[in-house]
Amino acid sequence: MGKKTVVPQNVFLGRDESWLSFNRRVLEEAQDEQNPLLERVKFLSITASNLDEFVEIRVAGILQRIEDGAIEPGPDGLTPQQALDSLTENMHAFIAEQYECWNRRLLPALNTAGVRVLNWDQLDENAREAATSFYQREVDPLLTPITIDPAHPFPRVLNKALCLALLLRLKRRSSAGPVLGVLTVPRALPRFVPLPSTDGTHDFLYLPNLIEQHAASMYRGYEILSRAAFRVTRNSNLYFQEEESRSLLETVRGELHNRRKGDAVRLEIESDAAAEVIERLRTNFELDESQVYRTPGPVNLSRLMNLYSDTPRPDLKFAPFTPRELRLNRKSADLFDEIRHRDILIHNPFDSYDGVAGFIESAAQDPRVISVRQTLYRTSADSPMFQALIEAAQDKEVTVVVELTARFDEASNIRWARNLEDAGVQVFHGIVGLKTHCKMALLVRRDPDGVVRRYAHLGTGNYNPNTARFYTDLSLLTADPEITASVQNVFNYLTAHSESDDYGPLLVAPLTLAESLIRLIQRETEHAQSGKPARIIAKMNSLLEHSIIDALYAASQAGVEIDLIVRGICALRPGVKGLSDNIRVRSIVGRFLEHSRIYYFANSDAEEIYCGSADWMPRNLFERCEVVFPIRDAQIRSRLRNEILAAYLADTEKTRLLQSDGSYLRLREMRDKQQTAFDSQQFLIQVAEGKASESNIPASAQSTARIPAEARAKATVRRPRAKKA
Template identity: 75%
Template sequence: MTKTKPALTSRFFGRDESWLRFNRRVLEEAENEANPLLERVKFLAITASNLDEFVEIRVAGMLQRIEDGYNEADADGFTLEETLDTLTRQMHAYVDEQYCCWKQQLVPALRERGIRVLSWSEMDEAAREAANAFYQREVDPLLTPITIDPAHPFPRVLNKALCIALLLHSKRKATSDPVLGVVTVPRALPRLVQLPSAGGTIDYIFLHDLIERNAAAMYRGYEILSKAAFRVTRNSNLYFQEEESRNLLETVRSELHNRRKGDAVRLEIERDADNEIVERLRVNFELDETQVYRTDGPVNLSRLMNLYSDTPRPDLKYAPFAARELRLHRKSTDLFDELRQRDVLLHHPYDSYDGVVEFIEAAAEDPNVVSIKQTLYRTSSDSPIFRALTEAAATKEVTVVVELTARFDEASNIRWARALEDAGVQVFHGIVGLKTHCKLALLVRRDPDGEIRRYAHLGTGNYNPNTARFYTDLSLLTADPEITAGVHNVFNYLTAHSESDDYAPLLVAPLTLAENFMRLIHRETSHARAGRPARIIAKMNSLLERSVIEALYEASNAGVQIDLIVRGICSLRPGVKGMSENIRVRSIVGRFLEHSRIFYFENGGAAEIYCGSADWMPRNLFERCETIFPVRDAQLRTRIREEIVGACLADTVKARYLQADGEYRPIGSAASAKDAPVFSSQDFLIRVAEGKANARQIPAAVTISLEDVQAETAPAPAAKKKSAPKKSAKKAATSAMKPVTGSGAANGAIRREEPGDEELDPAESTLR
């Protein structure tokens, strides 16, 4: 019997249920009629893509651990099997909500606006002729029908490939049992085929419906008893011993082939599929009934992204806007001269990412620049930054640290690494056992005065001009000698594992970051106890590290006012009297993916602001190479605090607040926010970029009261268990680098990742 987790007895929320709540907030954007219609379709596609990754990484890892015999109870007394059982029930309910949104809300709304996805019976003769012609010309040559029998075993169905299963009865052998046929839908073709329309509508038919319509021609001699589209999700974790790899690039490349063939962990199939088809597939893929998801609509909603991208209806999408150019932040025509005078801060996508590209391209073209060093975690195809680095290698020393195991970008990163090496770039792959997640570029230049100076870019997001149009991130361009010296030391660490005694003013994981964040939080606690101004505002993607959460609880009890803007997973339980009554947690889900990491500490009136690549998660603090940098320029600190953070804290449209029971509610529904003006932070920042607004027009921050975040009945939190002696950050990092056992990784694999803050190209349809 599955235990039900009692409310408010734990000091922490479970990470997996918190992630599902985040994806539920994305689904709410698909359901929100205030959003443009095709943007709602896009949000629904994103929820499906998010859930795919959660299943193939997180759920698959849990299943692997259970299979390996690891099923211990967690701190709340729940075994891995019990936790997985709870998640499975929640995922089934969530899938039902997704398809309800599609069928009952989006399909009727699309039809009202002249966009139709038709069945064969709804198509007129001209549309049918066009569909058949497309099928004969483009589809049929790519199909390989298979019949399952002793001579034709079940085909190896690739991960997330859409297939059609057919229950067939031989016309020649009337007494024989039905057999199963399988056709894989070609990935090279669009999932939605556009049809001609005489009525002014935009019409489509799903590709799998068109293939099913023509299935009889592929199975001559058989009667088709029933058919259904299905899709299998497989374990996509990469399992390898990095410390035993002789060549990391080749090890990752070979392991990628196994991802497509991992154990099945989920079967999605149309709800009206014949039970015999479902059972044969379930048995073949060795799945439990709970791992079968019956869809009340098209299998694989993530492909609805094609409906968004292919439908020429700009009136049903967000209005485009012109991002502010770097030149508007500059006083000098010479970028390097400008940076010698002052730092430049860019806030993407409101500030164009062309400013970062210009910085790298200027370095590549400038004969006075003698060396370039850069990290690459994810980049885009045909990247101008990639081109600039390869061109610069002809005349300069160019060093690039490429992270090969950025999830789902491994293959492209291998290609980049090889191409860079061919161009003469020195390519490194970082520290064994640690992902290189920091976003750094360092230039060494002989300036006109004869001095050798360093110039740096430090960011919160990847060097990817494509995602920079959809992700909110910060870029700091600087010639600050102390910051650039710190960046230099970080590169020495990445290329030679040369540890410095001090990376100040940078905070660097896994060496100094965790202990410094704890120091900054404890400092606010001390200020509050001494009666000095004390406040913490932190914006990030995820909050999971329990030592940080406990420090925030302590700060709250000391009277520190704490506002957290956490887009995704949050394990901290806010608004519990005597534990977290001074902590408020918001999540903003909107047009852009909130990706910037900002950390504000009041510091007794001498405020400090830090930005960087790390969230407050164990992997960011102890298992990755990360960099957090201070913003030293007073004007830039004011801009971050008043314009960027201030807008987030005033948002009453896209912000939701986390309650003590784990649920999220719109900020506008809070009792203390009912009189607050309607204000969208992202819409406001677009107007700022267009020169139509400024920080003085931001309304006062919405202060959520304790009553707003507390559940109606909130028992005291469970007694805190006596904790084991704390490791230093460096020791924790060392232990994190050891092979992991019992984590679902074969033979203690090091490279294991969980969904939460990975950054994908928009083509992956992911908002995470």
Template identity: 65%
Template sequence: MTTRRQTPAKKVPQKSVPASLFFGRDESWLRFNQRVLEEAQDATNPLLERVKFLAITASNLDEFVEIRVASLLQRIEEGHNEAQAPDEGGLTLTERLDLLSAMLQDFVAAQYACWNEKLLPALKAEKIRFLRWSELNETQLEHAESFYENEVDPILTPVTIDPSHPFPRVLNKALCIALLLRHKRKGNTMTMLGVVTVPRSLPRVVALPSTDGHLDFMFLHEMIESQVARMFRGYEVMGSSAFRVTRNSNLYMQEEESRSVLESVRAELHNRRKGDAVRLEIETTAMPEIIERLRTNFELDPWQVFQMEGPVNLSRLMNLYSAANCASLKYPVFKSKKFKLSKKSMDIFDELRQHDIMLHHPFDSYETVEGFVESAAVDPSVVSMKQTLYRTSADSPMFRALTEAAQSKDVTVVIELMARFDEASNIRWARDLEDAGVGVFHGIFGLKTHCKLALLVRRDPDGKTRRYAHLGTGNYNPVTARFYTDISLLTSNPEITAAVQSVFRYLTAEADGQTYKPLLVAPLTMAGEVIDLIHRETEHARAGRPSGIVAKMNALLDRKTVEAMYTASQAGVPIDLIIRGMCSLRPGVKGLSETIRVRSVVGRFLEHSRIFSFKNGGNDEIFCGSADWMPRNLYERCEVLFPVLDKHLAKRLREEILGAYLKDNLKARILQPDGIYTRPTKNGHHPFSAQEYLMALASEEITEIPAKIAAKKADKKAEQKVKHSAKKAEKPAAQEEEPAELEPQPAS
């Protein structure tokens, strides 16, 4: 296998940074999930959107437990704790586990406080109720009995635990009901456990016939629990409770033992079902004997048992969002702006020969990207298509276009089989694509293919053969494109498209020794070049030239990159970081990071775009791409950062997009040196939400960027002061008064 190159970074003197000046990634992630929970707690958000945010926190926490906590437990069990040096936060593995267990328990308590004290009362006020079996009226009872008899009971499998019936295999995150049973035979005092698995094929929230203007629902597990006596005839049901077990879901593969990546991933997906238990969730009303028997069966320590003050598995509340047809309790419908060809252009390729196209999703419609691939599939002038796929959807037009194109063109797809939790569907796509005649590759073993690239080769009407490319920050998934913010660049720039071709050759043949300029490609060149870009700003600052960095990403954890920014800050480089999730950098520390500001924006759309802007002595450069500044992105994945060379598009990135996020004082939180995130102070400014502003801009409700709005506000304020001074001079002292401020309200 070819040795992977790494561009050496320029040597810039810098001090060694102690570990205490880095935040731990796991605590930082939990603080991110806390910011999502704050959106559920925020009464200014539509009510059902708040329910959705709460469900998202639960889904996020599931993944954190089955991946991060599971990995930590496994490393401790394998004996790594004593041998391993303290992590980025200065903690050993056991110290980190102790900290996380306390933080997790506190977070779960906050989730259920939000549900019980804020959301449930608010739902009741809007006439949305969750009823128990005993609360149903005659009409609802008849409906519930019919639903149970016809849809639920036939697929239930009650199990009594005894010597001939061992404890059933409980699947990862499957909702179950545990019962403490005693046989009704005279003189029998022994108790035993019973278990019923709640079917995954049925909706977790069951709609009931509405009465008196209410929308009524029942949790599926409560419906089943009300009928357990019918399933365990001959037993006395002494107690029951819903519970759920979360298991280790890490994938482990041995390269030398696997025949192919596809076969290896399929085998590990099967093994994943057998992962060790990591967490037990159970209702607080459960009998202590039930809790202890389950804990012992799953071999869990007491801290791994989470007792819930409400329904187990809050992520199923997402079903309520779908089932409740209440438009007034959801965000207003937003329609993305559709791209329009210039009057002189006949098609997208004609347009791209004139200039690059940049799209900011979901504010700009994703249909343009779909159309780029779909039109290529049916265009006889397109002779070759190459594309990477990381996550896609079941009805993706991309998938259909690629299979159709394979009938008449050379089509190559690099599909990432190990996209977490999408492995099974990606295996299906890979097989279907191969059956259609597509050349399917799985990238380089041991490296996830995370870059988002599409490359077309076309014989144009002028007789020339050209390459056309799409480079993006998000997946080729039209579903997530509606609520993830991402950047797309469509270009026919010969330098960029040639570099994209080199990346595909690296992915399919691991052909090294190529030039990837002007792209930054991981794991080959990106890590060193990113640090070089930061060091360049450091040198500009030391020389008195204009310097500055504005970077937007999902996470910042790479220690070398953080240390380079600490050095840049000490040289006086102003650095603004917009980081949605984890951040190990500690901003605002005197003598170390005084010029660094970190903010996180959590709102209606999931912030997913990665944008990196460098002042470069006044010759600004800006990049977008698929990579966060994390070790896994820089060293363990195939990633691409691409420059935006068109000056108008680069200006839009800096002023319209980054400028909006830096102005946000509604959905932004500012990271403090102690690791706590606080809301920005308004300081007399009107409330401003970047996402609301960008939606208004896309809807053509407004036409100005935040910088212009701010300038106009300042001019207006100055004008008001002049007028006020003139009036004040004309009035008697008794008539003096403060004028009302007439600053324009930014669209938000």
């Protein structure tokens, strides 16, 4: 008998630790001197925004379970208290890295580049006068000073609102103990106040610094002993029972109000704050010491995004590029004529989003279009599609399914739902208990030949032209009769809960998607066991579902070569002998947020490729309505396989390889010096500009992407042992 393979006791990596690891990869981009300086500032801002959401949702959820008495271990083997302790330690370490990046790397580099964040005592007379004028004109009228005493209880500090705490002592009663003063800084004010400069620099003053200089005028009769900016993060989970609600819209509105007043879960405060100030705040918000985060710099790093947007220095940002416009065949009379003859794939941001927007806008403008149906998860206030839906409702049947509970977009979605209803659009909110996360639109049109046809858009991303500029997403425009008929069935499911026996060729969650994916993986397993070509390439945001991971482990053990491109959370352990030897997991974090989902199955010699809105997570597979669609056009399949997936597998600059212990190693630091550097996103920009093609992808990576399992995917990437934590 051969030696028995020993696999880790826990074959799944922890979700929250994996997420923190992802945010560290974003922080690496802020630390990376090869990125333009202001882009590095932007990446640091994104890490802070990411962490805010993580604390108010994930950490708050763990605290809630602990308060409810939960002691059962999670999938990673940790009890809620153990998970919280581990996360807290890691978050404190991560925040120290953030401020080290800001104070020791970015701030000095910005100063050298002529973008200066100054203190009050660094301002010349001209800048002080301008700052004071701004304070008197824009800031002072919005501030309400509060002193905490028996007649004035502690104010209700809103979630993530920037505040100033001041330790005060009455001048007339110097023997009396100090009291606490609190100022809430309105969100409408910029956190970095632009200043005039005479030497060509771009100068800013941190807003709390400006307010501190004028605090004495608001607290006359007091001596200010100490002052510090602080911010409180609150539990932002929505808690409501949809079944008991007469109106989901009204319930969500009510819970949004409650969210702003949820229990405190984190206190951020300047590290030089007086101990007495910190203790008074900690006690008031009922926080443990471990929930206090002392910041040696601006309390809210996410507002560094203002520096990025308010500094007109294109030389310190990524070079702009022009997305490729959708070109119609010369023989096509219009977009619909084009779609009747061929499916169209749009890859944002490399292809112009006008192709997607134009599809919806055509529905409003074309008198031959009879009806429009569309889902909306997140969009923008100035979305041309939103206006197109309102215009179309004037003379067409328009139905929109709006997801009210899209996290942190609930308020805007409520407004859009009401505006659409006022315009005559039939608005639905999907199925009780399920989020509507699928991205699809269906137009019914009487074509010039008299035939009534369906035209569909199916996508991996939201109907949002703003995020389409920096999210990578895929869209399919098709008139395929089977696909469009299935899209109509999905809409019937959303508006009438009318379930069909078969949604094929679409894979639809929560009805058929999970079992279909497992069946596709098992089919590759059977092919490998039979000696047939078998290969899986899957690109997604997150991988958590254990049944999917188990199927991938089984496929690996059968000899299926598996490449997973997982941007964020990944619970699968790759490279474990006897368990996942044939699985490689890479994460790509770069200029654009990787958001597209692509699923490739070699299927012997009859490959299948799917795209869609769903990650391989429990919530996507079982708690949301999701749609994954097949790519039937051979040319589009070739583009996805040989251009897009091949580029991601060839990336050496923005790729990190997941190790079996959960750590990530950056490929750029591992590749041979002779190996050609290859940035997948930059390559795709060059493709859009007509400066590159798939022939420019390194041959080794092309073979890895194209050749199925019989070639055993000869790897060109060195995979050293994971370093000890």
